Amino acid sequence: MYLFLTLSSKLPLKLIQQFAKKVGSILYISNSSARKTTRNNINISFPELCEEDKESLVLSSLKSQCMTYAESIKIWGSSTQFSLDQIQNIYGLDIFLEALQNPNGTLAAVPHFGTWELMNAWVNQHTAPVIMYKPNKNKELDKFVLKSRERLNATLVPTDESGVRSIFKHLKQGGFAAILPDHVPQESGGIYSPFFNKNTLTSTLFSKLAAKTQCSVIGMYCLRREDLDGFDIYLKALSQDILSKDIQVSVDTLNKEIEQIILSAPEQYLWGYKRFRKSLN
Numbered sequence: 001m002y003l004f005l006t007l008s009s010k011l012p013l014k015l016i017q018q019f020a021k022k023v024g025s026i027l028y029i030s031n032s033s034a035r036k037t038t039r040n041n042i043n044i045s046f047p048e049l050c051e052e053d054k055e056s057l058v059l060s061s062l063k064s065q066c067m068t069y070a071e072s073i074k075i076w077g078s079s080t081q082f083s084l085d086q087i088q089n090i091y092g093l094d095i096f097l098e099a100l101q102n103p104n105g106t107l108a109a110v111p112h113f114g115t116w117e118l119m120n121a122w123v124n125q126h127t128a129p130v131i132m133y134k135p136n137k138n139k140e141l142d143k144f145v146l147k148s149r150e151r152l153n154a155t156l157v158p159t160d161e162s163g164v165r166s167i168f169k170h171l172k173q174g175g176f177a178a179i180l181p182d183h184v185p186q187e188s189g190g191i192y193s194p195f196f197n198k199n200t201l202t203s204t205l206f207s208k209l210a211a212k213t214q215c216s217v218i219g220m221y222c223l224r225r226e227d228l229d230g231f232d233i234y235l236k237a238l239s240q241d242i243l244s245k246d247i248q249v250s251v252d253t254l255n256k257e258i259e260q261i262i263l264s265a266p267e268q269y270l271w272g273y274k275r276f277r278k279s280l281n
Contacts, residue, residue, distance in 0.1 A: 001140035009077020013086070017228055020070035024063030038062055038271040045196035046266075060267035067224065068270065072117045076148035083121035088225065090122075092235030099216035099237075100127055105171030106216040107209055108178040109238065111258050112270035114223040118231055123220075124153045127176040130167050134159045164205065171213045178220065181206045182258055184278055192280050193251045196259060201278035207250035210242050217242045219261050223268055236261065 008016070027034045039058045046054065075083055099106040106127075110116050123129055133149070133156040136142040149156060155170075157163035167177045182195075185203040193202040210217050219236040241253040262269045 001138070005073055005141065005144045006077055009074050011074070013071070013074055014228055016070045016074050017067050020066040021063045024066040025059070027062045027066070028059045034065070034272045035062060037274055038065070041271045041273075041275060044198050044276055045271075047197065057267060058271075061269070061271045064224070064268045065270055065272050068115055068268075071115045071224075075115075075117045076145055080121045080124070080151060083118050084125075086118060086230045087122060087222075087233055088230040089232040090235070091232060092237075095218060095237045096126070096220075096235040099218050100176060102216040103174045104213045104215040105174050106176045106218065107171065107206065107213075108176070108218050108220045109181045109206060109254065109258065110178045110220050111182045111261060112180060112273055113221045113262055114265070114268045115231055116220075116222055118222045119220060119233060120149065120152055120154065122233060123176070123178070128153045128155070130155045130157055130170040130175060130177045132157055132159045132163050132167070132179065164209075168209060168212065171209065171215050177209075179206050179209075181254055182275060183273075184275060187278075191247065191251055193248070193255050195255045195275070198276050199280040200255075200276055202251050202255055204247055204251060206254060207242060207247055211245050211247070211250060214243055219257060221261055223265050234261075234264075 035058065038061050039054070042049075042054055042057055042061070046057070049057070110119070120131075131149075131154055136145065146156075155166070157166040167179075170177055181203060183203060184190075184201060185205075187201065189205065190201045190203050192199045194200070195202060206217075209215070217238040217240075219238050220234070222231050222233050224231055236257075238257050239253050242250050242257070244250045244253070
């Protein structure tokens, strides 16, 4: 598999994207499990849409999800300069640079949205991030990803208490860390909070770190351009309510901020992820 991934990453990006779009169409036509999960999540999140618009979003999302996975393989197997060359515009650069000046550090919320892997090379131009990394069950894929990330000026820490301590220490030293805020946590690591009309188990890690350190909190995402001519990076200042000592207020606010980010291009969110599998209603 390692050889297959390496060879696949050598193909032209646009060819990879076009192939991935076709795979997404097949997943839609074949009524795959990915289609079922995507449709269920879209039904929950956009009840106001008519059925025709929902189906259109399901199809667009499946194509985008396949492209995201394929683009990630291309990024992992390519040079840092390749990633930088794909970036066309940076929106909110002043927000990012100002956040880095906070002596209490900067914490970035990076949801499963767009092509987030592309941002690693760009971030490393400005700071040395600490990023949580959960080893992939597929050892060949894990080896492929690690080889890519080790080229960067980033510190990978495990998704456990030791990793949390490392991030906390890094923030206290004025450093930068990025966290995926929209995964489904263990019950012990989350609380229930509204997310797209559903009271859903949501991680408290981002909120707890923000409250303890009083760091800068920003949102970061990278969107594929409609014409497939590269990508744009967006940086967004998040509400200061996320720094609240009231964990419910903080998590509710963070979920609302993530919703607003997703609404900027809902077809590029990873709706195939079972985000609502632990919900109260």
